[in-house]
Amino acid sequence: MTRAFAFLLALTATKADAAAFYFCWEGENGYTMTGQMTLQQGALDLPLVTEDDVSAFRIAGYKDGILIGKWDQATRAPDDPWFLTFDPERLAFFTPDELGVGVSQAWNAGGMADDCGDPGFGFNLGNYAQDFCLNGEWIEESGMPPETPFLVSTVPVDPECRLYSPLS
Template structure:
């Protein structure tokens, strides 16, 4: 009988404090020379329509890098360490990652890749940097200069039910 009372009390606590709803979006980035990235961002739904949020408010995040359609590396928030370069800004109103590379204007992105784009981890390491010079990726602790595109290129996020096309080359027909 005691175990049943404990179970009922625990069930009551769970219903008294429902889990916070999560907003989840997907995105893709198309860099130069066949480099692309797909990812997801999650944060509390209560932050929707509040404006710019940062890395401290994100509850889930992952990116997967590709070159000519083949996987080249992966990083997720679950892999975050104290030494990880992790700076993120996301506009919950426009569903965009602000770009252009200004830390003071919250348009700088460091997703497991610093301003040198050379600290994303050894084998299998992957990171993205949206700095003031370019948007580009890091693979295996190496800046991939060939991936660089204009720092002001928009980076839009979309609801999870939208089909994304992250192909580096769009079909002609």
């Protein structure tokens, strides 16, 4: 009976509830990134979600399917670049052109993508490219054009940007 009630409660969740999203980015030359983001309660009703509306955030970067680095909001240092803009209506991260800014995403990597620490990992979506920072170095060969969309989902994804199917 308790499981049935919990299932019905989950089905009736509203936009005011906290929400979890998974995402996957496909860069050039075998670089990919997976991530998970949990929005605070009520954030889904906002037209623009920022890092201030996120209660949990983590990313992991890969080269040819092999983990090369991770970063998360919970362990970030005070000087780590941390800037996020997300459109919950479209389930999409904003690009610089959409916002009229130079950088729309800075996840432990600022506009030059060379400030992620050593050791360190980060992702940047700026007006030049979407790309990685690894151990304090810009990984230019990972770059994609700034307007390139990437997968955002309500179910987990793997490093090859495939959705995990729920088990029955």
